[in-house]
Amino acid sequence: xxxxxxxxxxxxxxxxxxxxxxxxxxxxxxxxxxxxxxxxxxxxxxxxxxxxxxxxxxxxxxxxxxxxxxxxxxxxxxxxxxxxxxxxxxxxxxxxxxxxxxxxxxxxxxxxxxxxxxxxxxxxxxxxxxxxxxxxxxxxxxxxxxxxxxxxxxxxxxxxxxxxxxxxxxxxxxxxxxxxxxxxxxxxxxxxxxxxxxxxxxxxxxxxxxxxxxxxxxxxxxxxxxxxxxxxxxxxxxxxxxxxxxxxxxxxxxxxxxxxxxxxxxxxxxxxxxxxxxx
Ligand code: GUN
Numbered sequence: 309x310x311x312x313x314x315x316x317x318x319x320x321x322x323x324x325x326x327x328x329x330x331x332x333x334x335x336x337x338x339x340x341x342x343x344x345x346x347x348x349x350x351x352x353x354x355x356x357x358x359x360x361x362x363x364x365x366x367x368x369x370x371x372x373x374x375x376x377x378x379x380x381x382x383x384x385x386x387x388x389x390x391x392x393x394x395x396x397x398x399x400x401x402x403x404x405x406x407x408x409x410x411x412x413x414x415x416x417x418x419x420x421x422x423x424x425x426x427x428x429x430x431x432x433x434x435x436x437x438x439x440x441x442x443x444x445x446x447x448x449x450x451x452x453x454x455x456x457x458x459x460x461x462x463x464x465x466x467x468x469x470x471x472x473x474x475x476x477x478x479x480x481x482x483x484x485x486x487x488x489x490x491x492x493x494x495x496x497x498x499x500x501x502x503x504x505x506x507x508x509x510x511x512x513x514x515x516x517x518x519x520x521x522x523x524x525x526x527x528x529x530x531x532x533x534x535x536x537x538x539x540x541x542x543x544x545x546x547x548x549x550x551x552x553x554x555x556x557x558x559x560x561x562x563x564x565x566x567x568x569x570x571x572x573x574x575x576x577x578x579x580x581x582x583x584x585x586x587x
Pocket of ligand 1: 401402403404405426446447475572
């Protein structure tokens with residue numbers, strides 16, 4: 309079994325991006341990422357802080373909007389409209405989840421697709437579906453980078469994705485298809501999940517259930533990617549995969565923490581640089 313080191317791979321990506329940003333800066337191309345957080349969900353605050361830190365590391369600006377929990381949709385949409393028009397802003401990110409009462413759909417739809425570095429706008433999702441170059445949701449894009457940079461060949465393999473969220477499962481399946489995998493998508497209503505998971509050459513788990521996937525779900529030699537993040541009964545971080553049970557069977561596996569997690573922000577930075585290049 310080989311560990312897939314997301315921390316090292318994300319660091320390598322950020323270092324590549326840092327070089328690229330300084331090249332662009334020398335040509336006078338620069339801009340900032342706008343990060344909007346509504347309310348003060350503690351997990352969101354950590355993510356937002358890390359996103360701003362990553363901007364600083366690669367050398368792009370960040371402007372942040374920390375808005376109160378009771379912000380109206382009108383006010384939020386007004387800020388997005390201003391940021392859409394601001395040529396110094398190359399990316400707009402609204403941290404999810406939004407407080408109850410704000411429509412995620414209306415808010416995400418308001419972001420200019422050419423600044424949608426999260427890849428959540430329906431125009432960008434549609435482009436992904438038909439295989440056009442676009443901003444892709446950061447976590448699934450990070451999984452593809454992890455696989456490629458760990459020497460996993462995807463073409464012709466049976467990839468099983470467990471989870472069908474708009475942010476991870478669905479774009480993950482589309483990206484694996486784009487890489488010429490044969491893709492099966494499973495979800496909470498799937499009959500005989502075990503049998504299907506056991507057929508996977510590459511198993512990508514994004515179901516949101518702590519330590520749910522044990523050795524019974526694994527074909528010996530499979531590559532196992534764990535997108536989950538939770539706290540277990542001892543308050544330690546864990547994923548959707550029961551690592552101790554699965555690791556002996558897997559050929560390669562991502563740990564939690566230090567697997568997929570750090571890749572999300574690295575790919576957000578990659579999307580920001582992609583946006584800079586288009587300016
Ligand atoms: N909340 C959980 N994941 C994400 C993400 O990738 N982007 C944003 N904006 N919010 C999130």
